[in-house]
């Protein structure tokens with residue numbers, strides 16, 4: 296899907312790097328090499344890099360490597376998304392088809408706003424956040440770095456979500472969420488005091 300968005304916005308994608316150098320079935324671009332070759336590829340001239348990794352921590356790690364090697368993080372916005380002219384998108388972020396980013400919202404670096412997700416006015420999504428498909432953030436929501444707002448979750452106006460926290464799929468978040476916890480349910484409650492295995 297990221298490939299379609301990139302090509303739809305005028306990029307020519309020469310290939311990808313992967314943890315496994317064999318061809319990826321169905322991917323219409325070649326695997327050029329391993330992730331470990333990232334710095335060599337950038338110094339060899341492939342300066343524009345899109346990091347297509349869903350895991351927030353891994354995406355941020357690779358993004359930092361791109362910048363440290365002198366590369367540029369490509370930002371991708373689907374032609375089928377709606378992004379307010381007053382919204383700000385950080386480097387390496389992606390806005391998927393059907394997503395809406397409303398007025399005054401700010402996205403940090405390497406944020407994913409997934410299919411049909413909405414980020415209403417004056418929200419702040421810090422670096423490495425992922426708003427999963429169909430999730431809705433009301434106005435003035437602040438999602439800390441590395442948070443995952445799960446599929447179809449709803450977050451009420453002005454809510455603050457602590458960094459690295461997870462909002463479970465389908466949750467309705469009615470109050471602030473601490474750092475590094477998982478909340479779920481309607482209304483959302485802490486279902487685990489950490490984001491690792493339950």
Ligand SMILES: CC(C)(COP(=O)(O)OP(=O)(O)OC[C@H]1O[C@@H](n2cnc3c(N)ncnc32)[C@H](O)[C@@H]1OP(=O)(O)O)[C@@H](O)C(=O)NCCC(=O)NCCS
Pocket residue numbers: 409427428444445446461462463464465466477479480486491492493
């Ligand atoms: C919350 C979540 C992270 C837990 O995943 P997990 O660690 O694999 O946990 P499990 O599925 O083993 O469930 C563990 C417990 O949490 C509960 N739980 C799981 N998902 C839940 C949800 N969405 N809402 C409420 N409770 C949930 C389970 O019922 C179970 O409770 P129990 O121990 O009382 O039986 C996961 O279910 C989730 O919602 N992830 C979001 C995924 C997503 O949106 N990804 C984006 C893709 S683009």
